[in-house]
Amino acid sequence: MATDEKVAIAEDSKLGGARSAGLVETQTWAFDDPPLALECGRSLSPVTQAYEIYGELSPNRDNAILIFHALSGDAHVAGYHTPEDPKPGWWDVMVGPGKPFDTEKYVVVCANIIGGCKGSTGPSSVNPRTGKPYGPSFPMVTLGDMVQAQKRLIDHLGIKRLLAVSGGSMGGMMALDWAVRYPDSVASVLAIATSARLNAQGIAFDEVGRQAIMADPGWCGGDYYGRSVPQSGLAIARMVGHITYLSEEQMKAKFGRRLQDRESFGYDFETEFQIESYLRYQGNSFVRRFDANSYLYITKAIDYFDLANGHHSLVEALERVQAEFLVVSFSSDWLYPTGESKEIVRALQANGIPTTFLEVPNAYGHDAFLLPNEQLAESVSGFLANVQQRVRQHAERRGI
Amino acid sequence: MATDEKVAIAEDSKLGGARSAGLVETQTWAFDDPPLALECGRSLSPVTQAYEIYGELSPNRDNAILIFHALSGDAHVAGYHTPEDPKPGWWDVMVGPGKPFDTEKYVVVCANIIGGCKGSTGPSSVNPRTGKPYGPSFPMVTLGDMVQAQKRLIDHLGIKRLLAVSGGSMGGMMALDWAVRYPDSVASVLAIATSARLNAQGIAFDEVGRQAIMADPGWCGGDYYGRSVPQSGLAIARMVGHITYLSEEQMKAKFGRRLQDRESFGYDFETEFQIESYLRYQGNSFVRRFDANSYLYITKAIDYFDLANGHHSLVEALERVQAEFLVVSFSSDWLYPTGESKEIVRALQANGIPTTFLEVPNAYGHDAFLLPNEQLAESVSGFLANVQQRVRQHAERRGI
Incomplete structure (x- = not known):
């Protein structure tokens, strides 16, 4: 991993003097043979994946952690791309030297999902067969397809x-999927603020976002590249999403009914309340960094996800799992509520799978998993240290 | 009130042999002098209001109940307009002979709010000064303005x-407003599934709906009458609304992750899940019966509402109130959660105002107040009987 002295070393006393992962470059790797066989029946090739690596692989290659990002995330999980970057990667609070995903002990890999728009093959990528962006001809991809890639x-x-394997939200779903799909290929799973399946309310919110995008004349049936951008549709989808990422309690504390830059009501349809201003800002800034088709494809992938798909039950789906689990939920998360984490825990326990469960008491809603949190940090760092110890003891016993 | 033998008499054993309010006609009444002075500083004139009346006014005019409708409601609270009507008025389970709002004991009045689109003056009404629909030139109206009218x-x-005075949701806010605004003009308030102010999350959802409407090219800045309809925008707004009216629990029970008219995933952007189909249906059918500008104006009115506006606190706002209160919340209502009903109750009690509070344990979310519910029915009917008794005893003592 590239490092640079010019990058200010971020000291966070709560995390015990943790430092920044420093400068990092996004790399890409492509494959075309065999093509990726997708769950929808179609196949995808070539497949490029953008990824970042932090830390050093140990000589016996036993210290690698794969982190899956959430809906709007990317491969850039920590550190900086340039010394001038105003913001570090999306999980910088958790990944770096001395941090819970300690890049002095572990090598951390994070790849952009296929279907996305951050360097991996997705609907905005050029289809080599036509020389034009895939657009709506991009095949539907599932979280399982992304995991396969x-x-x-x-x-x-x-x-x-x-x-x-680890991840929050959609990333947690992918971590669960990996453990079921490749039981021999992972020692532990950290499933954070996630669920074994998206509930009806989650599907409903996703569908509203998709309808907003597809109703935008700028969407042009998905063939908008180089012509237009379904700006307002994507902004509305993001606004809906943001409401579900925050708790009502947190929204009340952060915005309440306070007005934005005015003393009294304007009695017009302009931004009046701070919460309106916040949402419009979130919507508009998202449009600048995300592709609307990717939003459609990824939300569909989340909707489709059910760890029990193809099995009679969640308990049965987890039968072949060999990893041990850390499941973490946040008390005020109403998009992936604690009850759904407990469902995972019950199904794991029914299979006798070693499972640690933690519900973090917290007012920040679903987004809590992205924020600095001592309980999350401590449990992740303790869990990983124990797993590594067991893995190494086991290897020693086997004389490896 | 018109009645007709052709209307089947609805017998509901749970409601003790209650019958339908029968055939009813919507009436209108207009005023122009003095014009209605609005909170925004502008005035409105002429003002037409559509209303319905059920039952007979008692000789000493002491048995009248005013019911306020919610966001998408109208004056047609119960009974039928024609013998062929497939559906009765929106609160037919509560209003009629032998029902909680017993039209054999009370005379019930319900009027469409100004700003609406069901017969009262609103943005789709013709502005007599221009001969054209008001559109975006319609003045912003508040719930207080609607109450004044x-x-x-x-x-x-x-x-x-x-x-x-009584109402659920927005209608409950108006009932609260009446009690503060006209303390001498009401003996009791039934505030159901409501709040003294909309919380930040509620404003956020309203804002998403408004953005969806205003982003629709069919909206044309609000001047769309006779030209276009912001169909998809209004449908999306309604979809968002519907999610907030149902509880997650109820959505899971009613739809879960079940597919609509298919055995397996289609891997396309068509309707796949039942919840998607339900929301699209709700969105599309709403477009046929509601005006998009009215949706904008009414949601703004709800957002502006804060019973404590112009006072130092909710307790102070309620100081002059003379009515007694029945406050009812539903346990699974997350749009107007029980905690907000309790805030009203605390402020009433701080003023020594006689208050009955009931939280109905119920899985139906915010919409529960519109559904048949024995606890709601019993408490409303008992509360009203007691109030009437006290009002009459008081009148007798005063020798009226």
């Missing part, structure tokens, strides 16, 4: 068995 | 003091 990357990197 | 109607009907 990342398995090829991990194989390519020469890692046979991951110390851990 | 209905006070004129009640005066016109010769009712000096209402036995009760």
Whole structure:
């Protein structure tokens, strides 16, 4: 991993003097043979994946952790791309030297999902058969397809068995999927603020976002590249999303009914309340960094996800799992509520799978998993240290 | 009130042999002098209000109840307009002979709010000064303005003091407003599934709906009458609304992750899940019966509402209130959660105002107040009977 002295070393006393992962470059790797066989029945090739690596692989390759990002995330999980970057990667509070995903102990890999728009093959990528962006001809991809693609990357990197797979929200779903799909290839799973399946309310919110995008004349049936941008549709979808990422309690504390830059009501349809201003800002800034078709494809992938798909039950789906689990929920998360984490825990326990469960008492809603949190940090760092110890003891006993 | 033998008499054993309010006609009444002085500083004139009346006014005019409708409601609270009507009015389970709002004991009045699109003056009404629909030139109206307009109607009907004002959701806010605005003109308030102010999350959802409407090219800045309809925008707004009206629990029970008319995933952007189909249906059918500008104006009115506006606190706002209160919340209502009803109750109790509070344990979310519910029915009917008894005893003591 590239490092640079020019990057200010971020000291966070709560995290015990943790430092920044420093400068990092996004890399890409592509494969075309065999093509990726998708759950929808179609196949995808070539497949490019953008990824970042932090830390050093140990000589016996037993310290690798794969982190899956959430809906709007990317491969840039920590550190900086340039010394001038105003903001670090999306999980910088958790990934870096001395941090819970300690890049002095572990090598952390994070790849952009296929279907996305941050360097991996997605609807905005050029289809080599036509020379034009895929647009709506891009095949529907599932979280399982994204996981399959990342398995090829991990194989390519020469890692046979991951110390851990981890992720929050959609990323947690992918971590669960990996453990079921590749039971021999992972020692532990950290499933954070997630669920074994999206509930009806989650599907409903996703559908509202998709309808807003597809109703935008700028969407042009998905063939908008180089012509237009379904700006307002994507902004509205993001606004809906943001409401579900925050708790009502947190919204009340952060915005309440306070007015934005005015003393009294304007009695017009302009921004009046701070919460309106916040949402419009979130919507508009998202449009500048995200592709609307990717939003459609990824939300569909989340909607489709059910760990029990193809099984009679969640308990049965987890039968072949060999990893141990850390499941973390946040008390005020109403998009992936604690009850759904408990469902996972019950199904794991029914299979006798070693499972640690933590509900973090917290007012920040679903977004809590992205924020600095001592309980989350401590449990992740303790869990990983224990897993690594067991993995190494086990290897020693087997004389490896 | 018109009645007709052709209307089947609805027998509901749970409601003790209650019958339908029968055939009813919507009436209108208009005033122009003095014009209605609005909170925004502008004035409105002429003002037409559509209303319906059920039951007979008692000789001493002490049995009148004014019911306020919610966001998408209208004056047609119960009974049928024609014998062929497939559906009765929106609160037919609560209003009629032998029902909680017993039209054999009370005379029930319900008027469409100004700003609406169901017969009262609103943005789709013709502005007599221009001969064209108001559109975006319609003045911003608040819930207080709507209440003021209905006070004129009640005066016109010769009712000096209402036995009760009542409503659910937005209608409950208006009932609270009436009690503060006209303390001498009402003996009791039934505030159901409501709040003294909309919280930040509620404003956020309203804002998403408004953005969806205003982003629709069919909206044309609000001047769309006779030209276009912001169909998809209004449908999206309604979809968002519907999610907030149902509980997650109820959505899971009613739809879960079940597919609509298919056995397996289609891997396309068509309707796949039942919840998607339900929301699209709700969105599309709403477009046929509601005006998009009215949706904008009414949601703004709800957002502006804060019973404590112009006071130092909610307790102070309620100081002059003379009515007694029944406050009802539903346990699974997350749009107007029980905690907000309790805030009203605490502020009432701080003023020594007689208050009955009931939280109905119920899985149906915010919409529960519109559904048949024995606990709601019993408490409303008992509360009203007691209020009427006290009002009459009081009148006798005063020798009226």
